[in-house]
Amino acid sequence: MESAARNPDGLIGRLSSALMGSGGEAPNTTVPAAEIRVYIAPTNYAGQGFLWARALEAADPRVGARNMAIELPGGYAFPADTLVPITAVNASAEWAAGEWAAAREFTHVLIEAERPMFGKQWGRDVAAEVAALEEAGVSVAFLGHGTDVRDPDNHMRLTPWSPYAEDPRTPVLRADAAENLALLRRLRRPTFVSTPDLIEDVPWAIWCPVVVDAARFASDRPILQGERARVIHASSNPLQKGSDRIEPALAPLIEAGALEYELITATPAAEMPGVFAAADIVLDQFRLGSYGVAAAEAMAAGRVVLGHVVPEVRDRILRDTGLELPIVEATPDTLGDVVAELIADPVRARAVAAAGPVYVAAVHSGARSAEALLRNWIDPQ
Numbered sequence: 248m249e250s251a252a253r254n255p256d257g258l259i260g261r262l263s264s265a266l267m268g269s270g271g272e273a274p275n276t277t278v279p280a281a282e283i284r285v286y287i288a289p290t291n292y293a294g295q296g297f298l299w300a301r302a303l304e305a306a307d308p309r310v311g312a313r314n315m316a317i318e319l320p321g322g323y324a325f326p327a328d329t330l331v332p333i334t335a336v337n338a339s340a341e342w343a344a345g346e347w348a349a350a351r352e353f354t355h356v357l358i359e360a361e362r363p364m365f366g367k368q369w370g371r372d373v374a375a376e377v378a379a380l381e382e383a384g385v386s387v388a389f390l391g392h393g394t395d396v397r398d399p400d401n402h403m404r405l406t407p408w409s410p411y412a413e414d415p416r417t418p419v420l421r422a423d424a425a426e427n428l429a430l431l432r433r434l435r436r437p438t439f440v441s442t443p444d445l446i447e448d449v450p451w452a453i454w455c456p457v458v459v460d461a462a463r464f465a466s467d468r469p470i471l472q473g474e475r476a477r478v479i480h481a482s483s484n485p486l487q488k489g490s491d492r493i494e495p496a497l498a499p500l501i502e503a504g505a506l507e508y509e510l511i512t513a514t515p516a517a518e519m520p521g522v523f524a525a526a527d528i529v530l531d532q533f534r535l536g537s538y539g540v541a542a543a544e545a546m547a548a549g550r551v552v553l554g555h556v557v558p559e560v561r562d563r564i565l566r567d568t569g570l571e572l573p574i575v576e577a578t579p580d581t582l583g584d585v586v587a588e589l590i591a592d593p594v595r596a597r598a599v600a601a602a603g604p605v606y607v608a609a610v611h612s613g614a615r616s617a618e619a620l621l622r623n624w625i626d627p628q
Contacts, residue, residue: 283309286315286349288314298458306617340366354385361395390438390441391439393539396431405447428448466548471593471597477525477526477527480509528552537556
């Protein structure tokens with residue numbers, strides 16, 4: 248999916264277009280009737296573009312926001328205001344012209360992951376798209392999501408558990424991040440990142456937290472009430488999450504009957520509230536040194552969440568929010584002992600779990616994200 252997004256004219260991009268057919272008619276973004284009109288495009292990773300748009304509208308009645316996402320084969324289905332098949336993006340000059348005509352009617356455009364928004368209209372040149380938008384009187388900002396701006400070499404210095412030493416994609420990811428970071432440095436437009444660790448790579452960026460629907464994930468099921476603890480790990484990227492390190496670390500506890508463990512893969516997003524609600528302990532990731540949407544959803548469900556979050560990220564969160572991140576620290580080396588301690592001390596485990604929904608309400612409800620965008624870009628006062 249990332250290869251198709253980076254290079255739609257390359258082999259994977261052309262195969263994607265072939266798999267999805269000829270494209271046909273594709274929708275263009277509808278411009279809202281509002282004083283401040285914000286357009287967010289084109290990736291919508293984990294549905295965040297859509298949720299940031301809703302957060303902006305909830306925060307300020309003057310704002311009408313829309314998001315556009317390019318649909319790639321095999322991608323997860325997340326809500327979007329406008330979903331455009333990659334076939335149209337690759338081949339339809341009519342779609343590109345219509346999307347440009349709509350985008351120039353917005354007052355603000357937030358470019359996700361430094362990806363081009365208008366197909367071949369400007370030769371997939373993001374800088375040229377920015378220039379055209381600004382010439383039309385539109386204010387432009389950028390939002391980094393993850394691998395698009397994460398420097399693998401810097402990350403390997405940040406944590407010994409970094410996956411990039413063994414990820415076969417590292418040369419491509421390194422080149423992509425270097426190109427994107429060079430673009431951001433050259434243009435120096437307002438820049439945001441979705442997770443706090445990325446400020447290590449983009450020091451002038453502002454954290455715009457990911458948003459989760461806390462009410463959708465809320466659960467009143469108490470934890471650690473059964474004979475055995477139920478421990479789960481939801482993995483969308485096993486190498487980056489360290490999924491292969493988990494079962495060996497938990498093996499003695501599984502054999503002793505202290506817990507049951509399940510690896511969750513390829514589960515539709517609509518089913519995840521039930522998946523989290525049925526768990527006692529949710530294992531997030533153990534190699535990246537931060538956290539994202541899945542951990543926030545598990546915290547919203549009132550589960551005990553474990554993961555590897557480097558001290559720099561924890562300190563930044565405390566400094567920015569005044570709250571301790573309620574993710575219990577664990578690495579592949581310490582995971583078995585940390586889980587055993589939590590199972591042996593259910594009072595502590597329940598206190599950690601109870602802190603999760605409080606943290607999510609304060610940081611990931613959308614209010615803080617909207618404030619970051621409004622105060623630092625859309626309506627600085």
